[in-house]
Amino acid sequence: MRIGIGCDHGGYEMKEELKKRLTAAGHTVADKGIYSVTEVDYPDIAVETARGVVDKEYDCAVLVCGTGIGMSIAANKVDGIRAALVTDTFSARMAKEHNNANIITLGARTVGIELAWELVNAYLGAEFLGGKHLVRVEKIMGLEGKAE
Numbered sequence: 305m306r307i308g309i310g311c312d313h314g315g316y317e318m319k320e321e322l323k324k325r326l327t328a329a330g331h332t333v334a335d336k337g338i339y340s341v342t343e344v345d346y347p348d349i350a351v352e353t354a355r356g357v358v359d360k361e362y363d364c365a366v367l368v369c370g371t372g373i374g375m376s377i378a379a380n381k382v383d384g385i386r387a388a389l390v391t392d393t394f395s396a397r398m399a400k401e402h403n404n405a406n407i408i409t410l411g412a413r414t415v416g417i418e419l420a421w422e423l424v425n426a427y428l429g430a431e432f433l434g435g436k437h438l439v440r441v442e443k444i445m446g447l448e449g450k451a452e
């Protein structure tokens with residue numbers, strides 16, 4: 305798969321390790337930064353990485369910050385994005401099967417690298433189930449651009 309990846313300083317080390325593992329597993333990884341442990345504002349990376357999904361530069365993306373929360377909140381501001389913060393493998397699978405999430409976000413300060421790797425694989429190995437879930441996802445997408 306073509307996978308985008310991005311992080312802030314809180315997620316840098318995890319992003320680097322995930323990139324290594326994803327590449328070794330045969331995926332094509334587009335690294336949207338950051339490229340050192342320089343302090344940055346996570347919304348900048350979230351939006352840049354999310355745009356790559358919307359523009360079909362890659363199929364989906366993984367974002368890593370300290371908790372995964374800020375990356376999720378910011379990425380979900382981009383029309384066309386369904387970003388899910390995942391901390392357990394069931395939710396990681398459901399994020400794809402039920403919600404057709406096109407980004408997962410991870411917290412490098414809340415989960416270890418081995419769990420993070422399992423979460424990524426649970427998500428990547430899942431398929432969107434469509435049907436009634438498609439109706440619901442379409443309702444979510446119908447909310448885009450509408451305040452209140």
Ligand SMILES: O=C(CO)[C@H](O)[C@H](O)COP(=O)(O)O
Pocket residue numbers: 312313314315343346369370371372373374375
């Ligand atoms: O988790 C995050 C956002 O949800 C960030 O990684 C975190 O807020 C960064 O904090 P600091 O600049 O104090 O290292």
